[in-house]
Structures are given as structure tokens and as C-alpha cells.
Amino acid sequence: MVDIATRVHNHKWKIDPIVRSLIDTDFYKLLMCQSVFRNKPDTTVTFSLINRSADVPLAKMIDEGELREQLDHVRSLSLTRGESTWLRGNTFYGKRQMFRSDFMEWFEGMRLPPYTLERRGDQYELTFEGKWHEVMLWEIPALAILMELRGRAVLHQMGKFELEVLYARAMAKLWEKIERLRDLPDLKIADFGTRRRHSYLWQDWCVQAMTEGLGEAFIGTSNCLIAMKRDLEAVGTNAHELPMVYSALAPDDAALARAPYDVLADWHEEHSGNLRIILPDTYGTAGFLKNAPDWLAGWTGIRIDSGDPATGAETAIDWWKSRGEDPTEKLVIFSDGLDVEKIEELSHQFHGRVKASFGWGTLLTNDFRGLAPNDALAPFSLVCKAIAADGHPTVKLSDNPEKAMGPESEIARYKRVFGVGEQQRFEVVV
Amino acid sequence: MVDIATRVHNHKWKIDPIVRSLIDTDFYKLLMCQSVFRNKPDTTVTFSLINRSADVPLAKMIDEGELREQLDHVRSLSLTRGESTWLRGNTFYGKRQMFRSDFMEWFEGMRLPPYTLERRGDQYELTFEGKWHEVMLWEIPALAILMELRGRAVLHQMGKFELEVLYARAMAKLWEKIERLRDLPDLKIADFGTRRRHSYLWQDWCVQAMTEGLGEAFIGTSNCLIAMKRDLEAVGTNAHELPMVYSALAPDDAALARAPYDVLADWHEEHSGNLRIILPDTYGTAGFLKNAPDWLAGWTGIRIDSGDPATGAETAIDWWKSRGEDPTEKLVIFSDGLDVEKIEELSHQFHGRVKASFGWGTLLTNDFRGLAPNDALAPFSLVCKAIAADGHPTVKLSDNPEKAMGPESEIARYKRVFGVGEQQRFEVVV
Numbered sequence: 001m002v003d004i005a006t007r008v009h010n011h012k013w014k015i016d017p018i019v020r021s022l023i024d025t026d027f028y029k030l031l032m033c034q035s036v037f038r039n040k041p042d043t044t045v046t047f048s049l050i051n052r053s054a055d056v057p058l059a060k061m062i063d064e065g066e067l068r069e070q071l072d073h074v075r076s077l078s079l080t081r082g083e084s085t086w087l088r089g090n091t092f093y094g095k096r097q098m099f100r101s102d103f104m105e106w107f108e109g110m111r112l113p114p115y116t117l118e119r120r121g122d123q124y125e126l127t128f129e130g131k132w133h134e135v136m137l138w139e140i141p142a143l144a145i146l147m148e149l150r151g152r153a154v155l156h157q158m159g160k161f162e163l164e165v166l167y168a169r170a171m172a173k174l175w176e177k178i179e180r181l182r183d184l185p186d187l188k189i190a191d192f193g194t195r196r197r198h199s200y201l202w203q204d205w206c207v208q209a210m211t212e213g214l215g216e217a218f219i220g221t222s223n224c225l226i227a228m229k230r231d232l233e234a235v236g237t238n239a240h241e242l243p244m245v246y247s248a249l250a251p252d253d254a255a256l257a258r259a260p261y262d263v264l265a266d267w268h269e270e271h272s273g274n275l276r277i278i279l280p281d282t283y284g285t286a287g288f289l290k291n292a293p294d295w296l297a298g299w300t301g302i303r304i305d306s307g308d309p310a311t312g313a314e315t316a317i318d319w320w321k322s323r324g325e326d327p328t329e330k331l332v333i334f335s336d337g338l339d340v341e342k343i344e345e346l347s348h349q350f351h352g353r354v355k356a357s358f359g360w361g362t363l364l365t366n367d368f369r370g371l372a373p374n375d376a377l378a379p380f381s382l383v384c385k386a387i388a389a390d391g392h393p394t395v396k397l398s399d400n401p402e403k404a405m406g407p408e409s410e411i412a413r414y415k416r417v418f419g420v421g422e423q424q425r426f427e428v429v430v
Numbered sequence: 431m432v433d434i435a436t437r438v439h440n441h442k443w444k445i446d447p448i449v450r451s452l453i454d455t456d457f458y459k460l461l462m463c464q465s466v467f468r469n470k471p472d473t474t475v476t477f478s479l480i481n482r483s484a485d486v487p488l489a490k491m492i493d494e495g496e497l498r499e500q501l502d503h504v505r506s507l508s509l510t511r512g513e514s515t516w517l518r519g520n521t522f523y524g525k526r527q528m529f530r531s532d533f534m535e536w537f538e539g540m541r542l543p544p545y546t547l548e549r550r551g552d553q554y555e556l557t558f559e560g561k562w563h564e565v566m567l568w569e570i571p572a573l574a575i576l577m578e579l580r581g582r583a584v585l586h587q588m589g590k591f592e593l594e595v596l597y598a599r600a601m602a603k604l605w606e607k608i609e610r611l612r613d614l615p616d617l618k619i620a621d622f623g624t625r626r627r628h629s630y631l632w633q634d635w636c637v638q639a640m641t642e643g644l645g646e647a648f649i650g651t652s653n654c655l656i657a658m659k660r661d662l663e664a665v666g667t668n669a670h671e672l673p674m675v676y677s678a679l680a681p682d683d684a685a686l687a688r689a690p691y692d693v694l695a696d697w698h699e700e701h702s703g704n705l706r707i708i709l710p711d712t713y714g715t716a717g718f719l720k721n722a723p724d725w726l727a728g729w730t731g732i733r734i735d736s737g738d739p740a741t742g743a744e745t746a747i748d749w750w751k752s753r754g755e756d757p758t759e760k761l762v763i764f765s766d767g768l769d770v771e772k773i774e775e776l777s778h779q780f781h782g783r784v785k786a787s788f789g790w791g792t793l794l795t796n797d798f799r800g801l802a803p804n805d806a807l808a809p810f811s812l813v814c815k816a817i818a819a820d821g822h823p824t825v826k827l828s829d830n831p832e833k834a835m836g837p838e839s840e841i842a843r844y845k846r847v848f849g850v851g852e853q854q855r856f857e858v859v860v
Contacts, residue, residue, distance in 0.1 A: 003433040003436075006433075159642060160642075161638065161639065161642035161643070162642075164601065165601055165602065165605040165639070167598070168597070168598040168599070168601035168602045168605070169598075169601075169602040169605070171594065171595055171598035171599075172595065172598045172599040172602045175595040175598070175599070208591065209591065209595070212589060212591035212592075213591070
């Protein structure tokens with residue numbers, strides 16, 4: 001029997017929307033959004049989408065009209081009643097009412113602000129300008145849309161059967177990874193793969209695979225919609241945009257030097273426990289930790305997001321020891337370019353020395369490497385970053401100069417202020 | 431939207447039938463059935479199911495009641511109008527009305543005869559006794575039912591997700607084989623995998639994969655139901671049961687020595703072209719060819735179904751040459767225990783020397799080796815053979831003593847009559 005109504009209904013869609021919910025986004029975006037809504041409600045920020053993979057000519061592959069339709073669709077979304085209820089009533093990190101009433105009231109009425117889209121050669125220039133707490137919510141859907149539209153352009157050329165085999169292969173590939181991860185003692189791992197996922201449905205499948213395959217070792221997903229639908233923990237803390245914008249707003253070098261700590265002081269006031277996670281690499285991990293106030297050493301953990309992860313973790317361990325803290329009580333979250341080999345390696349290296357946990361991103365939700373002709377579905381390096389705040393350019397140094405961004409003169413100034421010298425380069429895979 | 435009616439309907443089934451059609455069987459069974467219906471309508475034959483893999487305790491794995499339900503269901507089947515129309519109206523091997531009216535009229539009214547089922551230790555004894563042309567139609571459904579019930583017993587222990595990954599892996603595995611086969615020049619390959627398939631749905635998927643992946647190189651399926659549904663060629667010629675039963679009926683040694691040729695004389699009268707395929711190994715290929723009448727050398731080809739396939743093909747080539755035939759005009763069909771490596775090897779070895787074609791069986795439709803814990807889904811060696819005709823035991827020698835069957839004294843007699851000496855042993859995989 002054919003479900004005629006469903007078929008007819010499916011054919012009524014003018015487009016197949018990629019992002020269908022405002023909470024199809026990373027949990028930390030909402031946490032940061034609330035924080036900005038409270039602490040920096042008047043700051044104007046510009047976000048810009050940057051394709052670091054010049055060999056993927058997005059503007060040649062993706063029709064501009066189609067891209068606009070998808071972006072416009074996201075602008076038509078508002079928080080549904082069920083989503084609002086979940087955000088208001090659910091427990092996050094063991095806490096009820098994580099999101100305050102004034103924030104929720106604003107969020108319920110929020111629509112995403114306009115975007116600016118222009119074609120430049122074979123790439124698109126996509127920017128968002130507006131109130132920080134509004135434009136910041138564009139980052140994840142914009143990335144997911146570009147990544148999925150590029151995937152669709154490739155999938156469009158494939159037959160029904162090739163598609164079936166493609167997904168069969170991708171499933172088998174992920175499951176083999178999961179079977180390897182099962183063998184790791186005391187593993188804690190979460191899905192951090194929303195932004196550069198292959199597609200929403202695929203991410204949802206990956207999360208279910210992790211749930212079924214890893215049991216307790218799978219501690220949640222950063223994707224709020226999937227967390228809600230699959231009754232999982234929503235996880236994530238904060239990101240570089242906080243120190244980047246705070247720093248851009250600093251009136252002088254002294255204020256700039258203080259900015260990354262000011263951010264965390266605001267955060268300290270709002271959050272406790274497992275939400276107190278330091279992200280130390282925005283302007284170089286070593287300097288950040290050396291100059292950090294003592295109350296920061298009391299925080300729960302650190303997230304390592306650039307540079308050599310083992311080096312980053314060793315630096316953190318040394319730092320905690322130097323501040324009289326017990327590293328075995330501390331959490332180290334690895335989240336940069338992880339795949340199963342790296343997870344195994346780090347898990348073995350730090351087992352018993354710290355509480356390690358893993359935020360597995362693109363190579364969880366988009367490891368289509370080797371699965372399509374010419375590797376046309378391999379993930380690529382797409383980012384969407386705050387590039388200016390109240391007219392001042394933002395800067396990121398990172399622990400990998402390949403990930404640095406900002407005007408050259410400002411980068412030089414930041415390096416001076418934060419005492420960053422020569423840095424080792426690491427290839428950015430995804 | 432949920433298709434409620436379909437769900438309710440699905441839950442009405444008391445069992446999930448494995449064989450749902452009388453033409454869910456091998457094409458050669460129907461050809462042989464028609465031949466027997468004409469030439470030996472009064473012969474009584476006993477078929478017996480034999481599990482050559484003692485390490486698979488079928489009676490421990492499969493509930494007897496469930497097995498009976500499946501067998502009873504097949505007995506309830508009769509040819510549908512659409513199936514009859516297809517058999518009557520379709521072109522097989524380029525010929526219309528392959529099946530004569532008198533045969534079709536009989537077939538339309540036919541129901542499968544009773545079976546005898548007993549448990550012996552950890553195995554079942556399943557036998558079918560009756561008119562040859564009726565009991566012979568039990569072979570394929572009986573094998574498919576046992577194989578699929580054993581699979582279901584294993585699948586029953588697996589979670590929804592494990593199942594999804596299992597099939598994803600099986601799909602990826604088959605597709606890799608198909609991609610390798612694509613590289614073979616002038617490949618001709620058919621599905622011969624009905625009897626020991628993993629399941630009907632899986633065989634149907636495999637056939638579609640071959641169709642999509644190999645194009646013209648995929649020349650058809652032996653499964654009539656799938657051929658009908660997927661609009662493919664139904665392929666197959668004849669099998670060992672013909673010479674085995676003819677030989678068992680032979681009144682003396684002289685008649686026995688003639689019997690394998692008498693079978694083919696009857697076949698010669700009925701069929702031409704690509705249906706004139708010699709199956710020479712029932713009582714040893716070498717002797718069979720040496721003593722064969724000259725008109726047999728004029729036949730279109732040979733099927734190699736036991737022993738070392740390359741040796742068998744070389745023997746055939748030498749024989750054709752000795753009879754003044756051009757081997758490059760002849761067809762060699764390989765059909766014994768094939769997998770992709772063997773197909774590649776034989777394809778390269780005989781390319782340009784004969785017209786080679788491949789009947790790919792169990793490792794096409796049931797290669798679940800390595801896909802379940804303890805390899806519990808690996809195919810095993812199950813056969814269903816004519817063991818007696820009008821009270822006389824049948825004998826098969828084959829080109830591999832591991833495949834020989836019959837009472838010891840009769841085997842000795844057959845070896846003497848057909849001049850079969852020492853034979854090389856080959857492991858029977860499936």
C-alpha cells in the first residue's frame with residue numbers, strides 16, 4: 001500500500017529545507033547567546049563565512065537562488081512551543097531553568113536578521129551584521145546549509161542505487177569506528193558535529209549509532225534539536241567568539257590583555273560545575289595560562305581546540321600542578337580535528353592522569369572521505385566567524401597559525417600584547 | 431504520516447512467509463520439470479535435504495513448528511494468473527512458448543506434495559517422495575526456507591541498529607565486489623544464488639545491485655520471480671538430478687553407461703542454442719567427454735560445477751579441439767563456489783579462448799561471512815538431492831569426492847562403469 005497523502009504532501013514542498021528549527025544548532029550557541037544578551041546586549045557584530053578550502057568552488061557548485069531559498073527559510077523560522085517548553089523545562093548539566101525567563105521571552109520572538117550574499121569569483125561572500133546575540137545564531141545554520149548544499153550538488157549526479165550504497169558504506173565506516181571506540185576504557189565522548197555535518201538526517205543517524213553502540217560512554221550531542229528528539233544530553237560550553245569580541249572592544253592594550261579573563265569572569269558568575277571549561281587558545285594557550293588569575297585554576301576543565309592536542313593537555317596538567325590543583329580531578333575536552341586514531345592515542349596517553357573527554361566533530365558526522373568519485377563528498381574547512389565588533393576588527397591567534405585570523409597589523413599587536421612568539425603550524429583538515 | 435492500514439495488515443500475518451510464490455525458484459527447475467513431465471511422468475523419486483555442515487545444528491537453532499509452518503505455507507501456494515501469463519507469454523532464451531500448453535495446464539493446478547520431517551540429533555531429516563516432476567519442485571524452496579530460518583534465528587538476537595549496520599556492511603561488501611567485476615573485459619555473469627540465499631529480499635537487492643552496477647555484463651537471474659518482477663532474463667539449463675535419476679533407473683551396467691547420454695538426447699530433442707549446455711561432471715568429466723557421442727560436441731557449451739574449474743575448462747577445450755570444434759565459439763559456464771577473486775582469475779585465464787560466463791551463487795546472495803558475531807550468518811553447505819528413483823538409490827561421483835553421494839557399493843559400481851579412478855579432493859565451501 002502506498003501512502004498517497006504523504007507522497008502528495010512531499011511533492012508540495014518547493015524546497016527541501018536543510019535547517020528546519022532554530023534549535024537545530026549547537027547548545028553552546030544558546031548558552032553564549034544568553035550570556036551576551038545579558039552582558040553585551042548593545043554590541044554590533046559582523047559574522048562572515050569563510051571557505052578555507054579554495055579547491056572547493058562553492059559558487060560554481062551551488063546555485064545562488066537555491067542558497068538564498070535555504071537562508072530565507074531559516075529566517076522564516078521561530079521557536080516552536082515544544083522547543084520553548086524543552087529549553088525552559090529541561091535539565092542541562094544537572095541544572096533546571098538554565099535559560100532565564102527574560103532570555104526565553106526574547107528568544108521566542110526572535111527571527112534571524114538579514115544576511116548579505118555576494119558572489120566573488122568561485123566563492124560566496126556571506127555576511128551577517130547586527131546585534132551580537134542575534135547574528136551569532138546564524139553561524140551554525142549558515143555552515144550547515146553551505147555544507148549540505150555542496151553535498152546535494154554531488155548527490156544529485158548519483159543514481160538511486162549508488163546513493164543506497166553510498167550510505168551503506170558510510171554506515172559501515174562509522175560503525176567500525178564505534179566498534180574500535182568500544183574498547184577504550186572510561187571513554188567519554190560527545191557529538192560536536194553539527195556545523196560541518198553531511199546532512200541533518202545523517203547527523204541524526206550518527207547520534208543514534210553512537211547511542212546504540214557506545215552506551216554510557218556516549219555523553220550527548222551538541223545539537224539541541226537532536227538532543228530533544230532523542231532524549232539525550234545537550235552539551236557544550238563556550239567558544240572563541242566570546243574572547244574575540246570582548247578583545248575587539250577593548251579600548252587599549254591593557255584592557256586587551258585583560259579581556260580574555262573578563263569574559264570568563266562573566267561566565268564564572270553565570271555558570272558552575274561542568275560548564276566552567278576554559279578555552280585557552282584564542283591568543284595562545286601558554287601565555288593565557290601563565291597570566292591567568294588563580295580562580296581560573298579552580299575551574300572544572302579545559303578544552304583543547306588547536307595545536308598539538310597532547311602538548312596542550314600536558315601544558316594544562318603542568319599548569320594545574322603549578323597552581324596546587326590535582327589534574328586527576330580535572331576535565332580535558334579534546335575537540336580539534338578528531339578521528340578514531342587520535343581519540344585512541346589521546347585516550348591511552350591521558351588515561352588516569354586527567355578526566356579526558358572528546359568532542360567529536362566533522363569526522364563523526366561527515367566522514368564521506370573516499371566514498372564518492374573524486375572524493376567530491378569529503379568534508380572541507382568552512383568556518384563562520386565574528387570578524388568585527390562595533391567597527392573594530394576581531395583577531396584570533398590560536399595555537400596554530402593556520403587558524404589565525406584578523407588584519408595583519410592587529411595580529412602583530414595581539415602577538416605583542418599576549419606575548420606570542422613563533423608558533424608551530426599544523427595542517428587544518430576540517 | 432503513518433500508513434496505519436499497512437501496519438495493521440502486516441500484523442495480521444501469523445507467519446512471515448519465506449517463499450511466497452511457486453516461481454520463487456530456479457528457472458532450470460521448470461525446464462527440467464517440463465522435460466520430466468514429458469519423458470518420465472511415472473517415475474517416483476525421493477528428495478532428501480542434507481546439511482553437509484555438521485557444525486550448524488539446525489534442529490537446535492530452528493523451531494520445528496516454525497519450520498513446518500513455512501513448509502506448509504509453500505504447500506498452500508499455487509501458480510497465480512500473472513505468473514502463469516508470464517511463463518506462457520514471455521521469451522526465454524529468445525524462444526516464445528518455451529513451456530508447452532499441456533505442461534502449463536498441469537502446473538497451474540499443481541500443489542507441492544507432502545513432506546516428511548523428523549528430528550535426528552541436532553539435525554532435521556526432511557524428505558519428499560512422489561512423482562519426480564512434483565517432488566523436484568521442493569528442492570529450491572526447502573533449501574531457501576532452511577537457510578533463511580537459520581538466518582532469522584541469528585538476526586532475532588540483534589538490535590534494530592545492529593541490523594541496519596549489518597545490511598549496510600553487506601551492501602558495501604557486495605558493491606565492492608561489483609566494482610571489481612566492472613573492470614573485467616567481456617564479463618558475462620548471472621545470479622545463481624536462489625537456493626542458499628540469505629533471504630528473498632536480500633537476493634532481490636543483490637540482483638538490483640548487479641543490474642545497476644554491471645549493466646550489460648549482468649545477463650540475468652536464475653530466480654523466475656525476480657526475473658519477472660525486475661524484467662530480467664531468467665537463466666539456467668539443467669542439473670545433476672537428470673543423469674542421476676536416469677542412471678538409477680538403468681536396468682544394467684550397459685544401460686547405466688548410456689544413461690548420461692540418453693538424458694542429453696532427450697534434451698537435444700527439446701532444446702537448442704544456449705540451452706544445449708553439457709553438465710559433464712556427474713560421473714567424472716574426463717570419462718564423460720571421452721565416451722561422448724559426436725553430436726554432443728556440437729552443443730553450445732559446458733557447465734563446470736565441481737573440481738578445479740580451470741582444469742575442467744582446459745579439459746573441455748582439449749575435447750572440443752579433438753572433435754574438430756572451435757573452442758572460441760563455445761560457452762563455458764563456471765558455477766561452482768565462485769567469488770570475485772576466482773571470477774577474475776578464470777576470466778583472465780580464458781579470455782579470448784572460450785566464451786566464458788559465470789553463474790554466481792551463494793557468495794553473491796549470502797556472503798555474510800564476517801558480518802555477525804561468531805560468524806553466525808556465514809553460509810553453509812546445505813543441499814537437497816534426489817536420493818532414490820523407483821526404489822533404486824541414486825549416485826553422484828562429481829569431480830570432487832567431497833561432493834560424492836550414494837551407497838558405498840553403488841559408488842564403487844559407478845566408478846567401475848564410468849572408469850573413474852583416484853580423484854582430487856577440494857574443500858566444499860558453500
